[in-house]
Amino acid sequence: MLKRILQGMVVGIANIIPGVSGGTMLVSMGLYDQLIESITHLFRDWKKSLRFLLPIFIGAGLALVLFAKLFEYLLAAWPIPTNLCFCGLIIGSLPFIAAKVKHKGFDASMAVCFVLFFGIVVGMALLEGKTGSAQASTTPGLVNALLFFAVGVIAAATMVIPGVSGSMMLMLLGYYEPTLHLISSFISSLLHLDWTGLMAACADLVPMGIGIVVGIFGIARLIEWVMAKWPTQTYWAIIGLIVASPVAILMGTDWSGFSLWILIAGIVTFAAGWFAASRLGGE
Numbered sequence: 001m002l003k004r005i006l007q008g009m010v011v012g013i014a015n016i017i018p019g020v021s022g023g024t025m026l027v028s029m030g031l032y033d034q035l036i037e038s039i040t041h042l043f044r045d046w047k048k049s050l051r052f053l054l055p056i057f058i059g060a061g062l063a064l065v066l067f068a069k070l071f072e073y074l075l076a077a078w079p080i081p082t083n084l085c086f087c088g089l090i091i092g093s094l095p096f097i098a099a100k101v102k103h104k105g106f107d108a109s110m111a112v113c114f115v116l117f118f119g120i121v122v123g124m125a126l127l128e129g130k131t132g133s134a135q136a137s138t139t140p141g142l143v144n145a146l147l148f149f150a151v152g153v154i155a156a157a158t159m160v161i162p163g164v165s166g167s168m169m170l171m172l173l174g175y176y177e178p179t180l181h182l183i184s185s186f187i188s189s190l191l192h193l194d195w196t197g198l199m200a201a202c203a204d205l206v207p208m209g210i211g212i213v214v215g216i217f218g219i220a221r222l223i224e225w226v227m228a229k230w231p232t233q234t235y236w237a238i239i240g241l242i243v244a245s246p247v248a249i250l251m252g253t254d255w256s257g258f259s260l261w262i263l264i265a266g267i268v269t270f271a272a273g274w275f276a277a278s279r280l281g282g283e
Helices: 002-016 022-028 032-040 046-077 079-092 094-101 108-126 131-138 141-159 166-173 176-191 195-229 231-251 260-280
Strands: none
Touching: 002 022, 002 046, 002 166, 022 032, 032 046, 032 195, 046 079, 046 176, 079 094, 079 231, 079 260, 094 231, 108 231, 141 166, 141 195, 166 176, 176 195, 195 231
């Protein structure tokens, strides 16, 4: 149980950091196939599935609670080095996915998948990926709850694909920083017994949590089927998404504090991210 919780924390930390895939961490730890099987067969053999899934989810939840405030601070205080670190993490994870299509050839269907997903990510950035941040604070309660539910479904669906980062998808949708802020507010309100703040945070976190559950359990079987039927095309789509992600992230970075020292720090953090991803991404 303790080992599974610790493994879940590794997955949780990976899902906090844009560019690091929780699915990749599951593959690296030899847990991915068992996770998909446990999700898709939950109601067939629920005792066995829950014995595996529950500690993983507990560990991932603990990681979210413990590290969300740290990343909220880094993005606010050091946006350029932090985002360059994310870019290094993303690019450093690319060889792991590229190995999936090595010696598999390349045809028109694979090219279409690559270009389509590359275009979707860059297009989202051009259309103001941070729209979600504004919506999160200005839309009516019910609409906002539905938006957080939908974002939870999308993020969860990406979490179970090796090489695709759920937090990166949150960043592209404009909900990464708002989500970190909500988790941070929830923790602060809980520690200070601020029931008003707690309820305000839960108004958005609960719909997102429900969306994550729906996304993981409802879409896992579909992803399993797609990856089994068109594995090479699927991985080329993933590569397109990964290659486009640093472009989209840098387009949304606040460059107002740019200086030579910030650039040097960014190069260091980029290299650190690349190294970390290359070490964590291997099987």
